[in-house]
Amino acid sequence: MSGRITTLRELENRIELFKEEREFFRLSDAKDFPFSVTDHYFSLIKKEDPSDPVRLQCIPSVRELDVKPYEVNDPLCDSENMPGTGIIHRYRDRILVLASGICAVYCRHCFRRYLPGNRDHRLQEETLEQVATYLKKNALVEEVILSGGDPLLLPDSFLGQIMEALKRSKSGLTFRIGTRVPVVLPERITDELAALLRKFIPLYIITQFNHPNEISKESIHAINKLADTGIVLLNQAVLLRGINDDARILYTLFRMLARLRVRPYYLFQGDLACGTSHFRVNLEQGLRLFRAFDHHVSGLARPVYAVDLPGGGGKINLGDRVIREKRDGWYLIEGNDGKIYRYPVE
Numbered sequence: 001m002s003g004r005i006t007t008l009r010e011l012e013n014r015i016e017l018f019k020e021e022r023e024f025f026r027l028s029d030a031k032d033f034p035f036s037v038t039d040h041y042f043s044l045i046k047k048e049d050p051s052d053p054v055r056l057q058c059i060p061s062v063r064e065l066d067v068k069p070y071e072v073n074d075p076l077c078d079s080e081n082m083p084g085t086g087i088i089h090r091y092r093d094r095i096l097v098l099a100s101g102i103c104a105v106y107c108r109h110c111f112r113r114y115l116p117g118n119r120d121h122r123l124q125e126e127t128l129e130q131v132a133t134y135l136k137k138n139a140l141v142e143e144v145i146l147s148g149g150d151p152l153l154l155p156d157s158f159l160g161q162i163m164e165a166l167k168r169s170k171s172g173l174t175f176r177i178g179t180r181v182p183v184v185l186p187e188r189i190t191d192e193l194a195a196l197l198r199k200f201i202p203l204y205i206i207t208q209f210n211h212p213n214e215i216s217k218e219s220i221h222a223i224n225k226l227a228d229t230g231i232v233l234l235n236q237a238v239l240l241r242g243i244n245d246d247a248r249i250l251y252t253l254f255r256m257l258a259r260l261r262v263r264p265y266y267l268f269q270g271d272l273a274c275g276t277s278h279f280r281v282n283l284e285q286g287l288r289l290f291r292a293f294d295h296h297v298s299g300l301a302r303p304v305y306a307v308d309l310p311g312g313g314g315k316i317n318l319g320d321r322v323i324r325e326k327r328d329g330w331y332l333i334e335g336n337d338g339k340i341y342r343y344p345v346e
């Protein structure tokens, strides 16, 4: 983490920037989403290629400063589903705990932009007690998702303390950890961390590989270490324009992951987070692309194509032909609650 590139000067010492990238640093201010790249992730960039898929995910472009009127900092309405500090309770049988406020790489397409980079969002010991009490009181919750920020950036001791406290508060709990560490900082998956995590099986680790170029020999080593302990690995990819919106790329990515014992779980349509419109793929194009890919791939390597409906409508499977209508620049989509939600055509 200490070797990360976090400033324009450090970046310019390592790579020649393109105009749109330089413009971002000239025009952005401290309030904007932070910038940070690990040495490992940076090493995956093919420096001469302006559309390199790793570069586009980690080096900001001035296009981020174009915020559409319907884009917001909290597109999934996390704040409306927070019964306590650091707890998001949207679905009946599971809660999400915002365990850490930092990430190793700040993904330029991140949808939880109000959180990463803010160390204050790290779970505190007193908040942990509140989460444990909440779990005890809510009999229907069977699963805890540790998220953030990246929970695997917490010190082993504190991560263990969190998981112990939650496990004690309810028997039979299933854990999930959402992390990009195997992609961007694979050396963090040490023998000690793998041994610690093993104690909390049933544990599912959800990674986010978005392109085959992100699967390095270091990532494979990290994945093997986790999979060999008996932890189940799943992948949630995001459909990103100019990065993976190509049926062959998706096919290669998902086949490679299945071979590595990382089951492709979700392919997400982009959320309406501020400054991310240049990454979003038109919904109908996304459906066409997914069908082209879906046709050829075995169930083991086929994720669910889904969208988190704007305005807190929750996650729905886009394969179910849920688009009811296209009107005035919007898709009208029926949510699981029967209500109609709007998603921009763009």
Ligand code: SF4
Residues within 6 Å of the ligand: 102, 103, 104, 105, 106, 107, 109, 110, 111, 112, 116, 148, 149, 150, 179, 180
């Ligand atoms: S690791 Fe996750 S939370 Fe952090 S910047 Fe990337 S997408 Fe956002």
